[in-house]
Amino acid sequence: MSEKVIPKASINSDSGKDLNRKGFLGWLSIGWLAFAGATGGFFTSMIRFMFPNVLFEPPQSFKIGYPDDFTIGKVDTRFKKKYAVWVVRNDEGIYALSTVCTHLGCTPNWLEVEQKYKCPCHGSGFRKTGVHFEGPAPRPLERHSVSLASDGQIIVDKTKRFKWEKGEWEIEESFLKI
Amino acid sequence: MNYIKDLFDFLSAPTISFTLLTVAFPFIFPPTDWFDKKNKQWGIYKLWTNKGAFWIFMSITFFFIIGYFDPYFNLTMTKPDNIPIILMIYSMIFVIWLGMKKAYNNDARLDRGEKPEEWNDPDDKVLVWPDLVYIELIALILFMVFLIVWSILIGAPLEEPANPAATPNPSKAPWYFLGLQEMLVYFDPWLAGIIFPIFIIVGMMAIPYMDINKKGEGYYSFKERRVGYFIFMYGWMVLWVFLIVIGTFFRGPNWNFFGPFEWWDPHKVVPLTNVNLSEYVWVKLLNKGLPTNIIAREAVGFVAVIGYLFIMPLLLAKTKLKNLFEHYGPVRYSTLMLFGLTMFALPIKMYLRWLFNLKYIIAIPEWFFNI
Incomplete structure (x- = not known):
């Protein structure tokens, strides 16, 4: 077993001779092009998959009823399940709060006794107005646009968001004066 | 019995249990001579004997x-x-007990001038094939039996179908992420959810490059690298495993703290109104409104964070840790400091939250930048 073993692959074989440099580069480019085409096609179809043909989600803009349906000083949780908004009426008017916690996106619960929204994930707490006061949430809940339709009902438009920290709660659309 | 339960409930409050663990840790894993002396004096090292294991x-x-x-x-x-x-x-x-027992055993051997136990090939050395593979096969079968029995005896913790409108209360991460969830209570998501996990993984990979002590390599030994032991054990046992235990047993509805023998009252009211450092400084201390300029508003926080992470290690390198700095060199020293100080930022922030209701040291929600 002491004799030296020469691996076969290291011996110059004839197969290398019929492929010159130009031919090699040609085959290499074709190979790479084919690879790029295949992966490109694969990823295109993957990205296409992210955009479904039909969306089974509630409309982003919807009517929630007449202003008189809402009691002053109450948080209305009827629209939480379907539309993910709380509708709150105070002495001056009505606003719609997003039910997405501004910390990591869990859904807080409205606690009537404690008068606060409390997130079950990391304990963030928000006052009735949506302003954060306990736990790790760095900013208040976002508000959505509220306005009156021609038939007197309130329209909530979730495509428009108003952030307190950017001073957007001052914008007229974020609050419906009654 | 109720007295014992009340005592446990009282002790498990985070401020107390965490403080007890933090204070006890240097005595259990003594990093300096003084702690080592106390450890010997009070007989804490006896934990790592068979008798100690029995009592634990x-x-x-x-x-x-x-x-x-x-x-x-x-x-x-x-x-x-x-x-x-x-x-x-x-x-x-x-x-931990097994590792510490072997380490203390080796330390005693080294003190007697002998070689560590791992020096000689063990007598029960086996061949991979067939001996070790057979052992592994038997272990595998036993483990599968264990898992099957477990799955038969205890039902899977399945819940109702997911519903975005109803988050379970309390909503808990998988058990191995509860430490992460606990960190998220004290830090902004980008820190506790992204930076810290990256630091933990990269930091653990960097340990062999930062711990350049040649002694105690390849065998269990405590005294050869006691500072490293202490830092790692604190980070692992207190800042990760203990946080998992807290998250499992002590966190109830609305993510409030509950003692182990306390009823999980969903309406437990805990006063937790949090205040940012900038509000402490400008509103409570100086009796002024918050400045409109963001940088001016958060200047104190920036000074505190930069001072803690960058200025303090520089000063330490010139004074108390001079020897370490000279031994390690600037690159290794600053890496060690960056990872070490980031790790100890977690308990510091937890205490600031518990004691002063401090929310963020730097709070810039406008830029999604909170520390």
Whole structure:
């Protein structure tokens, strides 16, 4: 077993001779092009998959009823399940709060006794107005646009968001004066 | 019995349990001569003997037996999700006990001038094939039997279909992420959810490059690298495993703290109104409104963070840690400081939150930048 073993692959074989440099580069480019085409096609179809043909989600803009349906000083949780908004009426008017916690996106619960929204994930707490006061949430809940339709009902438009920290709660659309 | 339960509830409050652990840790894993002397004096090293193991095992089991017959702790304890945590408490402590026992054994051998136990090939050395593979096969079969029995006896903790409008209360991460969830209570998501996990992984990979002590390599030994032991054990046991235990047993509805024998009252009211450092400084201390300029508003926070992370290591390199700095060189020293100080930022921030209701040291929600 002491004799030296020469691996076969290291011996110059004839197969290398019929492929010159130009031919090699040609085959290499074709190979790479084919690879790029295949992966490109694969990823295109993957990205296409992210955009479904039909969306089974509630409309982003919807009517929630007449202003008189809402009691002053109450948080209305009827629209939480379907539309993910709380509708709150105070002495001056009505606003719609997003039910997405501004910390990591869990859904807080409205606690009537404690008068606060409390997130079950990391304990963030928000006052009735949506302003954060306990736990790790760095900013208040976002508000959505509220306005009156021609038939007197309130329209909530979730495509428009108003952030307190950017001073957007001052914008007229974020609050419906009654 | 109720007195004992009340005592446990009182001790498990985060400020107390965390402080007790933090204070006890340097005595259990002494990093300096002084702590080592106290450790010897009070006989804490006896934990790492067979007798010590018996007492540790008995006291944990005693706790769980009381818990099993308690109507409230029974609910948390026997929840199918939480049974792995109970196993984890036993296995973690067993593994540490075994390692420390071997380390102390070797330390004693070194003191006597002998070679460590791992120096000689063990007598029970086996061949990979067939001996070791057979052992592994038997272990595999036994483990599968264990898993099958477990899955038959205890139902899977399945819940109702997911519903974005109804988050379970409390909503808990998988058990291995509970430490992460606990960190998220004190830090902004980008820090606790992204930066810290990256730092943990990169930091652990960097340990062999930062710990350049040639002694104690390849064999168990405590005294050859006691500072490294202490830092790693604190980070692992207190800042990760203990946080998992807190998240499992002590966090109830609305993510409030509950003692182990306390009823999980969903309406427990805990005053937690948090205040940012900038509000402390400008509103409470200087009696002024917050400045409109963001940088001016958060200047104190920036000074504190930069001072802690960058200025303090520089000063330490010139004074107290001069020897370490010269031994390690600037690159290794600053890496060690960056990872070490980031790790110790977690307990610091937790205490600031518990004691002063401090929310963020730097709070710039406008830029999604909170520390």
